[in-house]
Amino acid sequence: MYAHRVAKPLAGLLFLLAVTAAHAASFGMPDLMQMLSQQPSGKATFVEKKTLAVLKEPLESSGELSFTAPDRLEKRTLKPKPEAIVLVGDRLTLERSDGRKMTVSLSDRPEAAAFVESIRATLSGDRGALERYYAIALDGTAGNWQLTLTPLQARMQKIISQIRISGARAQVKTISFLQADGDRSDMTITSTAAR
């Protein structure tokens, strides 16, 4: 598709730029949410890098992510220590490597809810859920967008200063959590199956 476009003459390129610019100007939250909400499910692998001031080098963990619309999100870490979080509706279950499970209700934990909704609401294109917890800014184009979430709750602000999510069309590519103390975690997501 791109090859075809690059082969166009100058006029064609100018036209394309104009179209893209016009697109960028008109690409907004409704479009992004619409795109995301049309993807019912998907599987992906992730690599998460945590940069902490107290440690000499970043910590890396990796595993699998899967999302099933409308509300099931599973993050299964395989390395360095197997564990999983499974979110279904209001229930968040932590599975530890020793097999122990702990289930909490999101409505009991506003901070945890804010945290997990940043991912789940983005994946499902649920603007209402995002806006409940965050001030939202969207940049870029449909093919390369960046979503910046700033927590609304004072208690959440003490932990997280910003969440940055980037993607192309309905694919979420990176999620970065910027912590209030300067530490950060960056997750790179590679899709393995159609979402």
Place this chain on the structure above:
Amino acid sequence: MKPLPQKIILALWAAAMLAAIAVIAQTRFIADLSAFMPKTPSVRQQMLVDQLRDGAIARLVLVGIEGGSAEERARLSRQLTGKLARDPQFASVQDGDAATSERDQRYYFDNRYLLSPAVTPARFGAAGMHQAIQDMIDELSGDAGLAIKPLLPRDPTGETLRIIDQFGGDTPPRTDNGVWVSRDGQRAVLMAQLAESGLNTDAQARALDSIRAAFSALPNRSAGTRLVMSGTSVLSVASRDTIQGEVARLATVGTVLVVCLLLLIYRSPMLLLLGLVPVVSGALAGIAAVSLAFGHVHGLTLGFGTTLIGEAVDYSIYLFMQRSDGAHPSGFWRTIRLGVLTSIVGFAALLSSSFPGLSQLGLYSISGLVAAALVTRYVLPGLIPAGARLRNLTRFGALLQRVFDGLARFYWLIAAAGVLATALVVVNRDTLWNHSLTALSPITKAQSQLDLQLRGDLGGNDTRYVASFTAPDQESALVASERVDAVLSRLARAQTIGGFHAPSQLLPSLAMQAARRSALPDERAARQNLQTAVAGLPLSADKLEGFLADLRAARAQAPLTRAALAGTASGMLLDSMLIKRPDGYLVLMPLRPSGEGAHGDQIDLDRVRAALGAARLGQVTVIDLLEETTGIFDSYTHEALILSGFGCLAILLLLAIACGPRRAGVVAFPLVCAVLCDVALLHLAGITLTILHLVGLLLVVAIGSNYALFFVSDDVGDTRKMETSLVIANLATVMSFGLLGTSSVPVLSYIGSTVAIGAFLALLFAAMLARVRPHAHPV
């Protein structure tokens, strides 16, 4: 024996009544569930009793604040907590405020080297430290990394996490505006732990009133806000209030009804007052006797007392009505004596019940009836003024005779009804009985609904499964708790149980604390080990100076005592598990089911017992409170069945000895039919029988035999007079028991309805059968 002069009898009687009043004035009246607990309990039953009396559930008051805005509820919750925390009636008050949870977190963090179950000498060697720090870094890279990050510099071996691991699986209440709120957020919730044991209902009632008073006095409270409370103490105070209210109502209405009936018949205030003398004497004697024997009187016994009005008044009715020309027929007193004796025999069966409620009833009835009969026999005749004349009831008597004569033609109906009732009872024998203790509870549905909700709000204080033991002192209690902890931890890993709480998790024994302290390396060794340990880890030792400083402090730290937990929620939890009693300590450790699999809400207690037994911890009792409560109740029912059976048999035997076997059969037949029809009628009305119905049936036999005795007695004088007096006595009985049947307290209404129906049938059947026997009196 020369009869005593009337003056001496009167003086004796007055003295006895004064003594009874003096005893009653000192009596403690209770109305809690403990009266339903066995007198001589098994080990497990004793634990159940302990749990109900001293356990967390008995002393916990769950408080909710509803209405108004979330902010106002939070403010009221904080203000109420502040007020109650200063009140010595409460051991502890918690509203989930941040300050308290900070105190808890601080307690665990500051004392982690004495509290962490992972602390051993090996863990603080170079290799052990390396592994522990590596584990902590792995945790950091995981999903909970953000939450545990602040711990790392001072706790790189993750001791705080090992402490928290022990409590895994608990669901803390939801927090909003800095206080606990219900699941839906519409109610602020707090918990208060009473200082008094669960046994003292008076103290509990005072404490609950203090909460109400404190709430209504809160400043700037909007009118829409209201207080709701629940918990075992609230329920027992409420049930006591219900019972007390009912007792007062029943006594008043019962007295008024009987007074009206007697006035209608006697038309003489003098005779009326005299008729009430044995009633009042009997009631006073009964309460005083129970108080002396049991040390307290249960409200139910008192409520039951109102029925004594209906029974004791019978004697004076017989006395006044069967008197002719100032004297009584020769067989009169013999018949009365036999009637009293059969009643006593019936109630004596209850006296030996292991159910304190029943044995109180038995004692109360026996002493009350004996007193009433004695007063009727010896005091009353001397008090009747010579000129007292009873209204002529001949016309009423004649009418009665005609009615009975008419009915007597249908005598075969009695046998038919008896056979039908027997068939019905036999066919439905499996659905006749109600096995739930709550069937007797005077708690309303709304109350128990609220209780469930509040418990759910506060993180499901479900204490169905409990492991318990006693120890002579705190240290040995905590040492034992540590041994039990080791076994239960294994079971939790194997998913046999979901989790548990142990007092030693919150406050380890001094021995354990000393062992952990001595496991910590001295400063030089610690520094050296740490240097070696961090090799190959992305963490440099110079960021961990705080860790070394904390280790140094822990080595010099004084042992933890209960005082270190002051003002924490954990302290409240500890108090609920480690209970000081006059003779030592009671430890109650709640177990939680795993929640996994088909029976995830249940625990296989046999496996828990086996594991404890294998660890030579056989002294630890593990019970399922639900099963135990149901079991106790079933055993009561079973026992009551046997005792009532024996009671009825004894009555028959007594009758056989007193009047000969043939006549005893004649007396018994209408009684048996009345009892059977009574059961069948209750069953047809959709009522499942409880132990109280059984008591009611025994009463039917005891009262009914009096009627039957008069009918078969050959020398009771004027049959018409006798019959009239019996019908009036029966009316009084049916009235007072029927009134009891309308009570909102199940225990009272069960007995009331059973006896009212049964006594009426007993008289009817006896009167009808008296007419068809060959030796019946000429009409």
